[in-house]
Amino acid sequence: MYEKKLKGVKFLVGNRNIASVSTDPYNRIICKFLVQISLELKKKKYNQYPDLLSLSFWCRKKNIERLKKNFAPNDIRKGRGLIFHVAPSNVPTNFIYSLIFGLLTGNSNIVKVPSKKFNQITIICEILNKLLKKKIFYNLKKLVSIVRFDKENYDAMAYLSNLCDVRIIWGGDNSINEIRKFPLNERSLELTFADRYSICLINSFELKKINQLELKTLVKNFYNDTYLFDQNACSSPHLLLWTGKFIKTSRKRFWLELNELLKKKYLLPDKAAFEKINKLFLDILNLKNIKFYEKYDSKICTIFLSKLDSKTDRLRGKWGYFYEYELKKLEYLKKIINKKYQTLTYFGIKKNILNSFVLSNVKGIDRVVPIGQASDINLKWDGFDINYFLTRVIDVK
Amino acid sequence: MNFLTKINKLSKHHYNNSLEYKKIINDIYCKNFFANSLERVPFLPVNIFKEIDLKSIDNNDVFKILNSSGTTSTKQSRIFLDRENAKMQSKVLVRLVSNIIGNKRLPMIIIDERKTIQNSFNFNAKIAAYLGFSIFGSPITFLNKENEVDYENLNKFLIKFAEKPFLIFGFTFNAYLNFIKKIDIKKLKIKNFENGILIHGGGWKKLENKKISNKKFRELLKKKFNFKLIYNYYGLIEQTGSIFFESQKCGFFTTTEYSEILIRDKNLKVVPNGQKGFIQLLSLLPTSYPGHSILTEDYGEISNLKNCNCGSKKKHFKVYGRIPEAELRGCSDV
Numbered sequence: 223m224y225e226k227k228l229k230g231v232k233f234l235v236g237n238r239n240i241a242s243v244s245t246d247p248y249n250r251i252i253c254k255f256l257v258q259i260s261l262e263l264k265k266k267k268y269n270q271y272p273d274l275l276s277l278s279f280w281c282r283k284k285n286i287e288r289l290k291k292n293f294a295p296n297d298i299r300k301g302r303g304l305i306f307h308v309a310p311s312n313v314p315t316n317f318i319y320s321l322i323f324g325l326l327t328g329n330s331n332i333v334k335v336p337s338k339k340f341n342q343i344t345i346i347c348e349i350l351n352k353l354l355k356k357k358i359f360y361n362l363k364k365l366v367s368i369v370r371f372d373k374e375n376y377d378a379m380a381y382l383s384n385l386c387d388v389r390i391i392w393g394g395d396n397s398i399n400e401i402r403k404f405p406l407n408e409r410s411l412e413l414t415f416a417d418r419y420s421i422c423l424i425n426s427f428e429l430k431k432i433n434q435l436e437l438k439t440l441v442k443n444f445y446n447d448t449y450l451f452d453q454n455a456c457s458s459p460h461l462l463l464w465t466g467k468f469i470k471t472s473r474k475r476f477w478l479e480l481n482e483l484l485k486k487k488y489l490l491p492d493k494a495a496f497e498k499i500n501k502l503f504l505d506i507l508n509l510k511n512i513k514f515y516e517k518y519d520s521k522i523c524t525i526f527l528s529k530l531d532s533k534t535d536r537l538r539g540k541w542g543y544f545y546e547y548e549l550k551k552l553e554y555l556k557k558i559i560n561k562k563y564q565t566l567t568y569f570g571i572k573k574n575i576l577n578s579f580v581l582s583n584v585k586g587i588d589r590v591v592p593i594g595q596a597s598d599i600n601l602k603w604d605g606f607d608i609n610y611f612l613t614r615v616i617d618v619k
Numbered sequence: 620m621n622f623l624t625k626i627n628k629l630s631k632h633h634y635n636n637s638l639e640y641k642k643i644i645n646d647i648y649c650k651n652f653f654a655n656s657l658e659r660v661p662f663l664p665v666n667i668f669k670e671i672d673l674k675s676i677d678n679n680d681v682f683k684i685l686n687s688s689g690t691t692s693t694k695q696s697r698i699f700l701d702r703e704n705a706k707m708q709s710k711v712l713v714r715l716v717s718n719i720i721g722n723k724r725l726p727m728i729i730i731d732e733r734k735t736i737q738n739s740f741n742f743n744a745k746i747a748a749y750l751g752f753s754i755f756g757s758p759i760t761f762l763n764k765e766n767e768v769d770y771e772n773l774n775k776f777l778i779k780f781a782e783k784p785f786l787i788f789g790f791t792f793n794a795y796l797n798f799i800k801k802i803d804i805k806k807l808k809i810k811n812f813e814n815g816i817l818i819h820g821g822g823w824k825k826l827e828n829k830k831i832s833n834k835k836f837r838e839l840l841k842k843k844f845n846f847k848l849i850y851n852y853y854g855l856i857e858q859t860g861s862i863f864f865e866s867q868k869c870g871f872f873t874t875t876e877y878s879e880i881l882i883r884d885k886n887l888k889v890v891p892n893g894q895k896g897f898i899q900l901l902s903l904l905p906t907s908y909p910g911h912s913i914l915t916e917d918y919g920e921i922s923n924l925k926n927c928n929c930g931s932k933k934k935h936f937k938v939y940g941r942i943p944e945a946e947l948r949g950c951s952d953v
Contacts, residue, residue: 313948452948491945492897495885496916500666506646507639507671520885540947 227381234335234347235354236367242304242387243330243365247613248290252325255359256281262349271342273315280599281322289326289601299613301328302411303387308401309333310393313455314340317368319599320390325365326601327612332367332382373400380404388413388612413611415456415604418564419535422447422459422593423549427466428570429476440569441479443594447567449488450597453540456604457565457589457596460538462524463549466570473546481518484542488521494541495520501543509537530554535562556584564604565589567596622879625903626660626911627653633909636675640909657879658889662899662912668696668857676701676907686743687856695743696857704907708860709754711877711904715862716755719850720816726780727756728773730789730797730819732763744856745790751859752788752818762789762797770806777809784814790821791851795831799839812844818864820852823940853938857910861902868929871922872936877903880936882921883914893923895939916942 228238263278279285305324309317317335324331335343347368354363371378383389383404390413391398398414406412422444432440448458464473502515502523513528524544527537535558537545549555552575563586568576576590588605591598601608620628630652633640644652644661654660667673674681680701687696700708729749736749753759760776763769776785787794794817804810817840826836833851840846851865853872863872874880881889882896890896898919905911918939927935 450948454947490885492885492942493916493945494947496664496666496897496942497945499664499887499914500670503643503647503664503667504670507642512646520887541945 227377229377230375231369231371231378234343234368234370235350236332236363236369239364240304240332240367240385241330241364242385244301244303244614245328245365247299247301247328247609248293248326249328251359251362252328253286253290255353255362256286256322256325257283258353258359259346259349262353268345271345274342274345277315277318277346280319293326293609295610295613295615298616298618299328299610300616301330302612302614303329304385305329305331305388305390305612306382306386307331307333307390308392308397309335310397311336311338313451314342315346316392317343318346320392321366321368323601323608324390324612325362327609329388329612330365332369332386334369334371334382337370337372376404386410391415411611413606413608417562418456418604419461419538419562420457420459420565420567420596421461421463421563423463423465423566423568423571424472424476424593425466425570426464426469426472429472430468437475437479438483440593441476441483443592444480445483445487446594447596449484449542452494453542455597457567459565459567459596460545461530461534462544462546463555464546465549465552469548477516477518477522477524481522484521485519488542490521490541498523498539498541498543501539530558532558532560534558535560552579555579556582559584559586561586563587565591565596567591567593569593622876622901622903623654623657623660626657626879626901629903629906629911630654630661632906633675633911637673637909639671639673640675657901658881660901660912662901662914663909665696665855665857665913665915668698668910669694672697672699673910674699674908680907685747685856685859698857698859698910699908701907704905707904707906709751711860712751712862713754715864715875715877716752716818719818719864720755720784720786724755724757725784725786725816726776727753727759727786727788728762728776729753729756729759730762730787730793732765732769733761747856747859748790748821749788756786756788762787768797768801774808777807781809781812781814784816787815787817789819791819791823791836792821792825794819794840795826795836798844799836804843810844812846815844815846816848816850817846818850818852820854827940855900855913855915857913858900858902858905860904861900866929866931866935869927869935871927871929872938873929873931873933874936875933880919880921880934882919882936887914891923892921895920897942898936898938918942 260278260281263274268274307317307320307324309320317333321331321333350366350368353359354366379401384407386406387409388411389406391401392415395417398416451458498520505525506512511528513526515523515525517523522542524546526546530547539545566587566589568590569592580587580590634644634652643663644650648661652661676699681699682702683700683705685698685700731749736746760772761769762773764772823833837849840849848867852862854862861878865872879901881899882894883899884890884896895918898915898917899913900915901912903911920937920939922935924935
């Protein structure tokens with residue numbers, strides 16, 4: 223029976239005996255398993271992959287222990303059962319973080335990876351297969367399946383959607399709308415990571431005060447939020463907001479220093495350079511609120527706006543294309559922030575001010591972090607508390 | 620009037636007649652449409668024609684709208700022509716082609732099927748090329764029928780015309796597919812194409828994928844069919860009529876009295892001759908739309924040879940193909 227419904231589905235890890243298993247979250251064996259993954263990834267041959275190094279760092283013993291400690295529910299919690307994960311098509315390691323969330327919360331998992339054969343996916347699956355062969359992890363075999371199949375394999379999509387207890391969709395509005403055509407069963411939940419809009423807030427007065435070394439660090443952190451992902455992560459800022467005095471000199475300092483870093487660190491593909499030129503011409507023709515624009519070689523293009531509005535979240539850039547605005551009062555942001563706004567990265571602003579800001583009547587923003595931490599994935603993501611979402615509560619009186 | 624003066628006149632004309640062009644000049648080029656050197660002539664990126672309708676004429680004067688053939692993307696360039704511009708394109712095309720095939724119309728084979736021209740409501744680049752070139756042919760026949768080589772028709776043609784100069788026109792990949800791959804020379808009644816003039820263009824992308832260079836392509840054709848004259852042409856749909864032919868003598872493309880070329884780097888600075896970069900084409904032909912100075916997405920290089928053995932004093936250049944697509948990282952769906 224499985225054969226028909228899972229026709230055309232290739233199993234990179236696991237097999238067609240997919241089980242819905244609900245166990246204890248953060249149990250000892252699962253934690254041990256993740257720490258083993260971390261150790262495997264430390265091998266020299268994987269050093270050329272910065273994202274594998276990040277993953278290794280993330281699931282190191284200390285972090286897993288910390289996460290376990292942070293999950294301290296007041297009631298009995300167990301996994302929900304089978305989670306069907308649909309990973310996004312161009313972040314190679316996203317699938318494994320999703321799997322890890324599913325495992326930590328005591329669930330069995332089937333993860334659909336992108337059709338593109340990323341080396342990182344192959345490597346991670348090799349490691350998973352290797353570890354799952356070990357006697358100690360025998361019981362985990364039924365908790366992990368990694369699959370690959372075409373978007374057009376509607377049978378597989380329908381079967382897995384109906385079978386699962388939770389469906390997690392990464393990869394934007396289009397994917398979500400496509401996959402939602404396949405119904406879940408009556409008790410299942412869905413976790414979706416839709417298109418989001420992220421911004422960056424900088425106090426130019428504070429920026430003026432920092433020395434060259436501190437500026438270098440800030441700019442490197444900004445790079446990690448943006449250029450590291452070609453400015454295409456959901457948490458990568460598109461809009462830079464300047465507050466305070468000395469905006470003119472501070473922003474110049476910022477962009478110039480960033481450009482110096484980019485000269486050494488960032489290779490802009492030719493096609494991307496053209497896309498930015500095209501976008502600049504189109505913005506000039508289409509936008510009514512441009513104050514001026516600036517280019518720093520081909521790596522930075524930025525448009526300084528004269529005003530923001532409800533359509534501001536459509537102003538998105540890639541490969542280093544930004545929009546800027548002088549924000550006279552933080553209050554003003556409340557008028558334009560909507561549900562799409564996800565991450566606000568900041569520099570030179572006191573945390574308590576930002577705290578009050580998000581607590582007040584703001585219609586969006588799920589994360590407020592310092593510049594450099596935009597893409598630090600954790601179990602509180604996109605407004606979801608994943609630990610609690612992926613576990614079910616059992617009430618015993 | 621030299622080329623620079625003429626192109627400046629065109630910039631002024633478009634500034635005064637196209638609101639979009641005017642806005643671009645005002646906001647990106649600091650209101651400066653007058654250039655004191657070729658390098659300073661404002662240019663538009665080629666893909667802008669896919670996003671915005673750019674014209675310097677009234678809607679009622681639109682005589683023809685050319686669409687580029689969608690290749691990888693679904694968006695097409697839209698080029699708006701009035702009668703005058705369309706006429707000028709034809710006139711110049713005739714002049715340029717006559718330079719290589721002479722003044723008489725020659726019997727012509729088009730490497731495609733009759734159906735292609737007949738079935739299209741959409742006046743795209745492909746059709747424009749066939750119709751444009753068909754004015755040089757008389758009579759005209761088609762190489763293909765139902766996607767296969769029409770040997771009966773081809774042989775009829777060869778028997779009648781192959782002893783004197785005749786034309787074969789088509790797209791580079793179709794030329795490869797048919798002449799090198801499909802045609803079984805045993806099925807031909809005449810196997811010697813020494814009087815054939817092959818004119819082909821439209822890009823090397825597909826052949827690059829098969830690892831076939833221009834040099835190899837020519838070798839294969841000459842070996843199999845004994846072609847003496849093979850002309851590669853290069854041109855943009857956004858500057859139709861402004862066509863460049865590869866010289867038989869030196870293998871370079873050369874500019875004409877209607878065209879100019881510059882090569883720019885990623886930062887849009889003009890590079891010295893002998894250096895590879897992005898091709899910018901300037902043409903005196905676009906009068907009904909501001910397409911007289913376009914930055915393409917093709918790699919090219921201007922030769923730094925002082926005196927070419929072909930005798931032409933014009934700028935010599937090579938075209939290396941379209942820039943490749945870029946892989947985007949990040950986490951949006953694709």
